[in-house]
Each structure stands twice: as structure tokens, then as C-alpha cells.
Amino acid sequence: MTSQQSPEIHMQEIDGQHRMLVTLMTDLHEALKYARATETISDAFDEVVEYTNYHFTVEERLMRESGFPGYLLHKAVHDVVRVQLLDLRAQFENGGRGAVSPATLQFLRDWLISHITAEDEAMARYLDAEAAGSPARVTIH
Numbered sequence: 001m002t003s004q005q006s007p008e009i010h011m012q013e014i015d016g017q018h019r020m021l022v023t024l025m026t027d028l029h030e031a032l033k034y035a036r037a038t039e040t041i042s043d044a045f046d047e048v049v050e051y052t053n054y055h056f057t058v059e060e061r062l063m064r065e066s067g068f069p070g071y072l073l074h075k076a077v078h079d080v081v082r083v084q085l086l087d088l089r090a091q092f093e094n095g096g097r098g099a100v101s102p103a104t105l106q107f108l109r110d111w112l113i114s115h116i117t118a119e120d121e122a123m124a125r126y127l128d129a130e131a132a133g134s135p136a137r138v139t140i141h
């Protein structure tokens with residue numbers, strides 16, 4: 001997996017979390033690709049699952065507190081990914097190192113990048129406008 005950077009949405013805290021998520025997904029991809037020790041892969045999985053959940057929870061709190069109108073839709077997208085990650089980890093735990101293809105992680109990383117440029121960017125525009133005192137009309141993707 002190439003070291004593609006996460007797009008910036010110009011919210012310092014969230015941009016930092018996106019960079020961390022891309023790094024953790026890349027680490028997991030490499031652990032799977034190079035068939036590292038089961039424990040190494042398992043730890044990398046735990047990090048991705050836990051940090052993704054942490055990051056999504058931060059965004060969801062920001063959206064709820066600001067009254068962002070696209071909150072439910074955005075949270076529904078997060079929830080699908082939460083379930084997918086838990087499902088993948090279960091596949092790995094039940095089936096061992098060969099049970100999860102490295103390409104799946106590539107797909108998830110690509111999904112994350114497009115989520116940042118669409119839904120997260122819309123959230124950031126709303127939060128910016130709200131901070132300036134006039135919530136923008138946002139396009140919900």
C-alpha cells in the first residue's frame with residue numbers, strides 16, 4: 001500500500017486523527033501482507049478497531065453538539081464501518097492469518113480517504129460556519 005496521505009479538512013484535531021488512522025491501517029495492511037506473527041496482526045487489528053471507534057466518536061460528538069443536520073446519515077456511515085471492522089477482526093480470529101486479504105485493508109483505506117473528502121469535509125464546513133455565527137447550508141453526500 002502506498003503511503004498516500006489523508007486529505008486535510010483544516011480542523012487540526014481531526015486532521016491529526018485522520019493521519020493516525022491512515023498510518024494504523026497501513027501498519028495492519030503490511031502486517032497482513034508480510035504475514036507477520038499472529039500476535040502482531042492481532043495487535044494491529046485492535047489498534048485500528050479502537051482508534052477508528054475513538055475517532056468516529058469524536059466526530060459524532062462535534063456533530064451533535066453543533067446541531068449538524070447531516071449527523072444521522074454520517075453516523076450511519078460510521079456504524080457500517082464499525083461493523084465491518086469487527087467482522088474482519090472476527091474473520092481473522094476464527095480463520096487465522098490467511099482469512100483476511102491485505103486488499104481488504106487497501107479498500108478500507110481508500111474508503112477512509114473518500115469519506116474524509118466527502119462527509120468529513122461537509123461536517124468541517126458546517127462547523128466552521130457555525131463557529132463564525134452562521135451555519136452554512138451544507139450539501140449532504
Ligand SMILES: [Fe+2]
Nearest residue numbers: 018059116120
Ligand atoms: Fe473522519
Ligand SMILES: [Fe+2]
Nearest residue numbers: 059115119120
Ligand atoms: Fe466521519
